[in-house]
Amino acid sequence: MIRDEIAVRQLSLMHQLQSLTMDFDFLIPEDGVDPHPLIMTRVTLLNLRSFAFQGESAYLEALLPQTTTPPLKKLHIGLYNQRTLSVPHLLQLVVTTENLAGRLSNAVLRFTDWGAWVVLYPNMGPSMYSLCLQVHGGHLDWQVAFAAHVLDVLRQRGIQSGEC
DSSP states (O other): OOOSHHHHHHHHTOTTOOEEEEEOOSOOOTTSOOSSOOOOOOEEOTTOOEEEEEEOHHHHHHHGGGEEOSOOSEEEEEESSOOOSOOHHHHHHHHHOHHHHSOEEEEEEEEETTEEEEEEEESSSSSOOSEEEEEESOOHHHHHHHHHHHHHHHHHTTOOBOOO
C-alpha cells in the first residue's frame, strides 16, 4: 500500500514498470473522512501497460490526477463500499485512453450477490479484456444503475462499439 511520499517517489523511479496492482484493503469511515489521507506526488510511469486497483474510489480519484501513463492496454478496477456513481477521473482515463476506449466488440455484464462487473473486450487481438470495472456489494438495483452509468458515459463520449 502506497501511503507516504517516499514510497510514491520510489514508484515513480521505476521507469521500466509495465504492470502495477494497488490494493487499498481498508475502508473510509462512514463520515467520509480518511484519518490517513494520501500524500500525493506527481508520478510518471512511461512504460505502464496494465493497471489494477482495488479499494475505495476516493483513493483512486486522488491517485489518477497525479499519475501520467502512456496508453494502457489493460485496466482492472474493483471498488469497495461505493456510495455514489461519481468517479470522474476514472471515466476520464477510460475515455481518453485509445487502447481502452477504442473500438469494442464485446461487453459482459455480470450481477451477483456480492457485486457487479462491466467487462469490455476489443474487437481485434486476443480475447483478453481491456477494461474491467467492478463494484463489490450493493443491491441489484444499484448494481444495474452502476453498469448503466458506465455504459452511458462511454456512449456519450463517442466510444464506438461493435456488436455487444
